[in-house]
Amino acid sequence: MIKHHPKFELIQAYVNGDLPASLSMGISIHAEMCPACQQKIAQLTEQVAESSFEAQTIETESTSIGDTSSDTSFDFESMINNITLSAELDEVAKPVTKTITFKTKTYQLPKVLNRIKLGKTANVGKLSRTRLQLDEDEIHSSLLHINAGGGVPEHTHKGFELTVLLDGSFSDDKGEYVKGDFIMLDTSIKHNPISQDGCLCYTVANDALHFTQGINKLLNPIGNFIY
Amino acid sequence: MVTTQTQLPTSISHDKSTHMNESIDHAQLSEWLKQVAELRCKVAFTHLFHFFAPKIQRISRSKFPNEAQSHEVVQETMSNVWRKAHLFDPDKGAATTWIYTVMRNVTFDLLRKIKSNREDNLSDDIWPVIEGEVSQDEAYEDHLENKQLLDVIETLPEAQKEVVKGFYLMEMSQEQLANHLNLPLGTIKSRLRLALAKLKGQLGENND
Numbered sequence: 001m002i003k004h005h006p007k008f009e010l011i012q013a014y015v016n017g018d019l020p021a022s023l024s025m026g027i028s029i030h031a032e033m034c035p036a037c038q039q040k041i042a043q044l045t046e047q048v049a050e051s052s053f054e055a056q057t058i059e060t061e062s063t064s065i066g067d068t069s070s071d072t073s074f075d076f077e078s079m080i081n082n083i084t085l086s087a088e089l090d091e092v093a094k095p096v097t098k099t100i101t102f103k104t105k106t107y108q109l110p111k112v113l114n115r116i117k118l119g120k121t122a123n124v125g126k127l128s129r130t131r132l133q134l135d136e137d138e139i140h141s142s143l144l145h146i147n148a149g150g151g152v153p154e155h156t157h158k159g160f161e162l163t164v165l166l167d168g169s170f171s172d173d174k175g176e177y178v179k180g181d182f183i184m185l186d187t188s189i190k191h192n193p194i195s196q197d198g199c200l201c202y203t204v205a206n207d208a209l210h211f212t213q214g215i216n217k218l219l220n221p222i223g224n225f226i227y
Numbered sequence: 228m229v230t231t232q233t234q235l236p237t238s239i240s241h242d243k244s245t246h247m248n249e250s251i252d253h254a255q256l257s258e259w260l261k262q263v264a265e266l267r268c269k270v271a272f273t274h275l276f277h278f279f280a281p282k283i284q285r286i287s288r289s290k291f292p293n294e295a296q297s298h299e300v301v302q303e304t305m306s307n308v309w310r311k312a313h314l315f316d317p318d319k320g321a322a323t324t325w326i327y328t329v330m331r332n333v334t335f336d337l338l339r340k341i342k343s344n345r346e347d348n349l350s351d352d353i354w355p356v357i358e359g360e361v362s363q364d365e366a367y368e369d370h371l372e373n374k375q376l377l378d379v380i381e382t383l384p385e386a387q388k389e390v391v392k393g394f395y396l397m398e399m400s401q402e403q404l405a406n407h408l409n410l411p412l413g414t415i416k417s418r419l420r421l422a423l424a425k426l427k428g429q430l431g432e433n434n435d
Binding site for chain 1: 250251264267269272273276277278279280282284286298301302305306309310311312313314320321323324326327328331332334335338339343344345347349350352353354357389392393396397398399403407408409
């Protein structure tokens, strides 16, 4: 049962279209598996839509005169004519399913990721990682696979780290996480996730991991690698 | 009935416009969108255009500094409405919600194009314009198992319904609601109080 959900502010920013693609996808992936959040998103979208197209009306009464006269280049009629020139309707693209294989296990990808270009898979020990080609500068999104018994050494984050569990489970000192869980961590959190039976995660981080414990500090140069 | 069309979006009047408040005639918008889809009706599209285009323009002007870009959002959004109208399903939601989704998606893709120089148009994958089956099951089970209660909530005046749904169904705090609805905290509190009194009365009646 899913216990970890995106908090309200995040859902709100998602509905407004204010989040980067990587985080928006994280929320879509979670919602695909979580009816409760699906409902919240639907409700909020309805409300935002309502107030967007309604509040504007009130505003219009006081500002429209200045606005429309300053904007003489906007010709509604010719835009309408242009748009309606062709009566053709768009065809609906058929939904495709895409799978990905790590080691010997094959997973079906969430719908949202079906068209995303994936990089080559890199492996270190029990970890495998494939980057999503989203080009969001310092924000990196990946599919991270942990083989049974593997884990990520204790680390903190210089920025944020989002993990959405796509399959399997893992645990850290706070408890166990299952398929669908949406786990958002910030700089203050130290953790050391371990996966008994293996798992596949969608991860987004805006900076390298920072390993905090003894010998693992030697890993800091590869913090970049994992997330 | 004669309806006069002028440049101002507020002047879109319908036969039933009773009081001059800001409420949206959802049935009418939905009907126009359906006519666009099924009959490729340009008149209905023109009505939609006059209702939505100025609003879309104003909203996008707050997201793009550049006037040309806000025009692009209007152009793109409205042509998607024209070409994808058949994907709208009136049983699944309001026309405003659907057109908002189209506009938000166009805006998102354009911003991403400006920022990352990518034209991958991811938005329709993130927020499908064709609504999949939203699983109705158990979403609110934890909070409101009582179908009857939900029905009673639906009978509340719009202003109170909004607050009740936000507070109980979406678990927003009163502060978040005030922010979200752009109302003073006091108003939220009093609406909630009024709504609860009404709900109590209604449920009491029904339980007799």
